[in-house]
Amino acid sequence: MNTFGQIFRLTTFGESHGVAIGGVIDGCPSGLELDVEKVQKDLDRRKPGQSHITTQRKEGDKVEFLSGIFEGKTTGTPIGFIIRNKDQHSRDYNNLREIFRPSHADYTYIKKYGRRDHRGGGRSSARETIARVAAGAVAKQLLQNIGVNIQAYVSQVGEVEVKKSYLELDLGLTESNIVRCPDLETAEKMIARIEEAGHNHDTVGGVITCVATGAPAGLGEPVFNKLHADLGHAMLGINAVKGFEYGSGFAGTRLSGSEHNDVFVKDGETIRTKTNHSGGVQGGISNGEDIYFRVAFKPIATLLKEQHTVDSSSHEVTINPKGRHDPCVLPRAVPIVEAMAALVLADHFLMNSISKL
Template sequence: MNSFGQIFRLTSFGESHGVGIGGIIDGCPAGVEIDLDFIQNELDRRKPGQSKITTQRQESDQVEFLSGIFEGKTQGTPIGFLIRNKDQHSNDYNNLKDVFRPSHADYTYLKKYGSRDHRGGGRSSARETIARVVAGSIAKLMLKQFDVSVHAFVQRVGDVELAKSYKELDLNQTDSNIVRCPDPETAEKMIARIEVAGKNHDTVGGIVQGVIQGVPVGLGEPVFNKLHADLGHAMLGINAVKGFEYGSGFEGTRLSGSEHNDVFIKSDSGIRTKTNHSGGIQGGISNGEDIYFNVAFKPIATLLKEQQTVDKEENEVTINPKGRHDPCVLPRAVPIVEAMAALVIADHYLLNKINQS
């Protein structure tokens, strides 16, 4: 259960406070040009310590490729990589060794495996997502050959919401501010909301919106492995995610069928739909329109304030966690959402190629 994908497949390994995080990518076609600067930039977007509203853990997150790449191109062989951990403060977690932190995986891991790595959550830590970003970056480079683009941005922080549609925004401006919202005015309000949470030693959640453009008609399977189902599987596997919706999502339930149906029209580029409540997917298969979706992230469970809990002996205890933690996961989650979306589309692109051969 440490692997993701059917053909374009990532297997990840490592823990938050171990030697490092790494992975093996199998099934990537030969000949994909590898832009190391691009991959490192994607990792830099996810890494800690990048701004005043993220954890101050300092990690360079420098990726080392061990196999599968020669003279700047993939070889069609397994791509091995490693990112070494360098700034672990494991002692910060010593007082949490025998207690169950509220809303963490401490209790469930111990019950499932009989033991757990208490240092930063071990395998359950979001630091594991580094491997997904590396693999997703290579998937993005593969999809670039087919003019498919994957973008994500922060759409809501707490009750501060971006009211504009993604079509009204320049998604290339997402990284122009530290909260990764492409609307400057809303971004400032979001940053202020995160700062309030941090000053109160509290956390805040919100929504990341993803947009995939240029996807051809025909990706996805009609029964199992529907395209939207695999996107949901990918997003719900990200740490702290509590919900996924695509297209009109839950709001679409407020419309009547006559309002919600996407009418087909003839255009210069072929058959299109007049509206896109379907979110670019119909019957589990892409229809050529933009695929857009929302991913809901809960407030991070680690609070730098006193909380009540129990220890493994079932004694009631009070904890006051130490360490360096994000008051809001959303800015660093943006490249993770993009990576997982790219992995799904790349995998389905290869699946579709096999079905057509």
């Protein structure tokens, strides 16, 4: 499927080394005052060439809206947009036309389609996520109108980990450094770890934490579209993602039920929970507390060093790939995680709006 969502729906198209990456957003309500500069700002956070710890591919990544917006506001009709590719070095991939790169989608695409675009991975390239960021930026603006804010940050690179809860951090510092970690002391160690991987022509993975504040209680569509399930679906569809946990996650297995239960308390005229091991979701429906989750990213599969593999004729070969690649995907993946979270929450907000008379 190239379409995500049920009411607020995004369809994406394009390949890494094609003419453009683009998308069509359907189901966005009319009358939303759209700030295109905010959309571009999120695209700039994702684009390559931001710093010495990201790929040096140079792309302006300027979004062009083609439809669905009139006089600065959405019309309720499909919102079409494209981001043109400018700096493809397709020749860097010519020697890989018949070779299956380790841990890439080369072999599986051949088995599924019978052919593949070898230039930068084609449709399997993470460059496709630029369309998700553009659409997610629109969803963010819809959510901001109801007081929902989404903030992600890098919480782990390799073995270097932020030890503090998001509640102990100033998330406003996330964009103050090139690794996008609000714990500044840990950020320096993360940068050094990424530099080490790059120096060794290797890669390193890590974890992104995401927090959504201000989400109203009642979002979620049991039983097969539980809010946390749709968030997991969204995150696991991002390139290089290997794991998803929300609330206490796997750490919660170490607690007893009496320790883990979120006790309800009265807070003025509202009902809150004393703790939030549930991550803001109970029974698949948001309960009004912060929604928080963690997303694990593997080390990027493209290494600029010698590796052994086989080709399409099953011959053993040795490859030494060329090209421009990130030693760590985490800094550029922060806006992607935010975008996918926004698409899910916007979709559930609209579903919830029509589920009541």
